[in-house]
Amino acid sequence: xxxxxxxxxxxCGRTTLSQPDPRSAAKRFEASPLLPQxxxxxxxxxxxxxxxxxxxxxxxAEGHFTWTEWTEALGGQLQAAVYRVEQDDGSRYFEHWxxxxxxxxxxxNLTDPASLSERKEAWVDAYLHTPHGHPVELEARSMTPxxxxxxxxxxxxxx
Numbered sequence: 001x002x003x004x005x006x007x008x009x010x011x012c013g014r015t016t017l018s019q020p021d022p023r024s025a026a027k028r029f030e031a032s033p034l035l036p037q038x039x040x041x042x043x044x045x046x047x048x049x050x051x052x053x054x055x056x057x058x059x060x061a062e063g064h065f066t067w068t069e070w071t072e073a074l075g076g077q078l079q080a081a082v083y084r085v086e087q088d089d090g091s092r093y094f095e096h097w098x099x100x101x102x103x104x105x106x107x108x109n110l111t112d113p114a115s116l117s118e119r120k121e122a123w124v125d126a127y128l129h130t131p132h133g134h135p136v137e138l139e140a141r142s143m144t145p146x147x148x149x150x151x152x153x154x155x156x157x158x159x
Contacts (some may be wrong), residue, residue: 008124036093044094045091045097046094048094049094049097052094052097052098052101053094053097055101056070056100056101059101059104059105059110062111064105064108065104065108068105070100070104073100073101073103074096074097074100076100076103077096077097077099077100077103078096081096098131102116110121122138122139123136123138126138126139
């Protein structure tokens, strides 16, 4: 019986794997069936939602977690809300994004749970001590970056 062969082409010296394109990561996130959107793209009711979206896109584009890891983390948060029998009209969707991000950045050692907790407490304290109608601001002297690998201007692209 004759032996079957498969033709192959030499790839020596050629690029076989390219760097991830941040635009393709953004497109994948925008294509999410649960992401609130209109005909122009994602819709954000509050600036923090756009920031959560941008952070997820940026961290994925930088290779800190894969698309599969992101969808599993977000899906886990959404499923946990179902198990808790939370009534959700979609307005809490980005709260689940933030919870999934917190889980992933801790799992990937991009920051630690204690730093996340400290930052949350600082925001609550700043909120409670901010007069109505004024922007809530953290004191810069007490805050160190939670994740130091991200360009600090990343969120301006999405707000």
